[in-house]
């Protein structure tokens with residue numbers, strides 16, 4: 401009933417959970433001639449996360465960095481079903497997924513259970529809070545578009561409220577204090593974007609209070625960006641110092657209150673830091689659906705960090721499930737780079753599996769009709785199709801924007817590493833991301849946004 405997919409009962413059904421980096425790269429490269437494909441995600445678009453920090457201050461518009469998933473699926477050989485829904489349960493024994501449409505509209509159907517032959521599990525991760533009280537209540541995360549929108553609204557609200565008549569000096573200082581927790585790439589890139597907004601726009605629009613804006617980055621470890629090379633860490637910290645971004649290292653947030661965070665510094669002293677806006681970027685943890693899936697396979701799923709997979713990305717304990725990206729526990733960092741390479745690898749694996757199925761059928765027919773040389777040749781082809789190499793990650797380098805038109809890059813170079821930071825690296829960062837964007841529409845919109853900001857500045861009004 402309804403808009404059921406073009407199911408061919410003779411073909412295997414692949415259910416794809418998610419439309420982030422891993423799932424989208426898989427979908428783009430999958431040849432679906434031999435598969436019925438169903439894609440399920442609570443959002444109906446792919447988000448280009450590396451440029452998300454730019455949306456928090458209006459350097460880029462939200463629309464410029466997203467692409468409808470149907471843009472990819474509508475170009476496929478056979479029809480693909482796309483459902484905007486959240487998977488709530490995976491049953492690895494009966495091989496089904498239960499999905500729920502969270503729309504506010506009441507309709508005839510909002511919850512269904514779909515059977516699968518193969519499940520591509522790429523639901524990503526959620527924000528880590530370490531169970532610290534008050535984080536979910538008072539802090540803003542930076543993972544999805546709605547987070548960037550929330551940060552932007554709250555930032556401008558803090559500024560407008562600070563500018564309100566009769567505000568005390570102490571309250572102005574609190575409202576204009578923007579605190580970022582977590583000195584990984586997300587926290588650093590956000591602090592850099594916020595600094596640009598202050599220098600390029602705030603001084604023009606709010607000259608009376610702009611200089612009250614303070615940015616503090618809190619990091620538990622001895623330095624920011626632990627995954628980058630030493631010289632780039634120093635370069636980032638000195639650029640932040642020049643840009644008057646306070647970096648509090650060896651400082652751990654212990655408690656989050658409505659208007660302040662409680663921290664423990666390197667000397668084990670407890671301090672309270674008032675804030676107007678708090679952005680929380682302390683990394684990833686598994687989603688509830690992933691934790692539930694692990695609990696169903698307790699003998700095999702023994703890592704708290706994420707799903708255990710083999711070298712071919714098959715889920716330990718359920719080989720019909722392939723898991724990739726941030727929801728897995730692997731030896732490489734949870735990045736877009738790794739997830740998209742895994743998606744490409746998996747699409748190739750599915751092509752080989754389809755080829756092997758076809759050859760098996762041919763072989764059965766041949767054996768019946770005319771055994772001989774042809775059978776031997778087909779067996780060889782089948783063995784080749786069944787011989788799947790394991791996934792191999794190829795690191796292409798790490799890039800991050802740090803504000804004031806400077807970026808840092810750690811790039812593999814022969815057998816070593818080439819580290820660079822500055823304005824030239826920023827131009828490289830821009831061109832690298834523009835060329836990685838998935839469509840001509842996104843590339844055009846991003847370039848136009850950058851030009852608009854150069855000519856007119858960032859906007860400070862929020863429509864609706």
Ligand code: FAD
Nearest residue numbers: 418419420421422449450487523524725726734735736737
């Ligand atoms: P995601 O891309 O997060 O996709 C998960 C998908 O699952 C989403 O479509 C989501 O809607 C969907 N989903 C969630 N729950 C369900 C459910 N219950 N049922 C069905 N679907 C579900 N990495 C880099 O390599 N370079 C960068 O420059 C970079 N910059 C980043 C900047 C920011 C601000 C952030 C937050 C991350 C950045 N990353 C970067 C990391 C990168 O975004 C992730 O590693 C990458 O998105 C992981 O891909 P994924 O497919 O595993 O998950």
Ligand code: NAD
Nearest residue numbers: 582583584585586618619620652653682683733734799800
């Ligand atoms: P992260 O895990 O890289 O960094 C989180 C930081 O928060 C850590 O340095 C940790 O020490 C700190 N922290 C944790 N608890 C704390 C506390 N209570 N108080 C103070 N500090 C605390 O997280 P991320 O920056 O969100 O990145 C997540 C993943 O996405 C990483 O793999 C990263 O490489 C990737 N990413 C990459 C880019 C890029 O390449 N430009 C940008 C964003 C994210």
